[in-house]
Amino acid sequence: MLANGATLGYRKKGSTEEYKNLTGLKEIPELGDDPEKVENTGLADKVKQYEFGIGDAGDLTYKFKYENTSEDSPYRVMRKAGATKEVLSFCEELPDGTRYEYDAQVSVKRSGGGVNGVMEWDLNMALQSEIVTTDPA
Template identity: 70%
Template sequence: MLANGAKLGYKKSGGSSYTDLPGLKEIPEMGIEPEKVENTCLTDKNKQYENGIGDAGEMTYKFKYDNTSANSPYRVMRKAQESGEVLSFQETLIDGTKTEYDAQVSVKRTGGGVNGVIEFNLTMSVQSDIVVADPTSASV
């Protein structure tokens, strides 16, 4: 499946619906990597391991840079960074898979050169569980 058509929306605490952030160019890897915890007994012949707590790691979305209005994703997310506000996010793939989580954001504008586009990176510091909703058969 291609990443084409993927969307990222956000809402503030207590909000009822997600607002799409236009200009999305790249989505990150998504999932939790549990820490491997060694738990070997003296009678074991080999080391034994268990999965510990998970780490979502750093998730960075790439956007087209646009700061032409108060509703521009760059400006909206930069203000969220400055306030330290935790927002709710919903990533929607073209097949209907939805991934939701809460995060604080950081915004970094990329550099540029001759014939090079300027973009911005939106990095998530995840503050909740990551919840994946599979698509319904009607949306596939």
Template identity: 70%
Template structure:
């Protein structure tokens, strides 16, 4: 499946409002939890024994087309959220209908550019909740 058609929406955490899509999404991150491998070997074991510890979702960085032309563009809205330190709720929707919801704090970084190079911005989200995945019907 191609990433084409994927969307990222946001809303205020705890709000009953609908998610508002952030236009200009160009790239989505890997999504899932990688648990830490924790050694739990007894003195009588002949080989190391392991358990899965808590998980780490890694870096959640979304890449967007840079647009700073109006007050409600994603670049300005997410910068304001960064400056306030507010925790937002997000929903990533793939073309097949798979939805992943999570909460997080954001940081925004504009990329550099050169001759015939586009300027983008990276939206990094520091996870503040579990990932809730809803499969398509």
């Protein structure tokens, strides 16, 4: 499946409003977690024993086209949320209808530029909840 058509929406944490899609999305990150492998060997064991601990989703960075022409430009809205450390709810939806919902604080970083180089910005997530996956019907 191609990533074309994937969306990322946001809303105030705790809100029941529809998610508002952030326009200009160019790239989505890997989603999931890598649980820490914890050694838990007993004195009678012949080999080391392990179990999985809590997971780490790693760096979640979404890439967008740069556009800052209005008050509701995603670049400006997310920059303001980052400055206040506001926790927002997010929903990434894939073209097949799979949804990933989570809460996060954000930070914004604009790319550099050069001759014939496009301007972009990165939306970095600091997870504040588990990632809930909803499969398509």
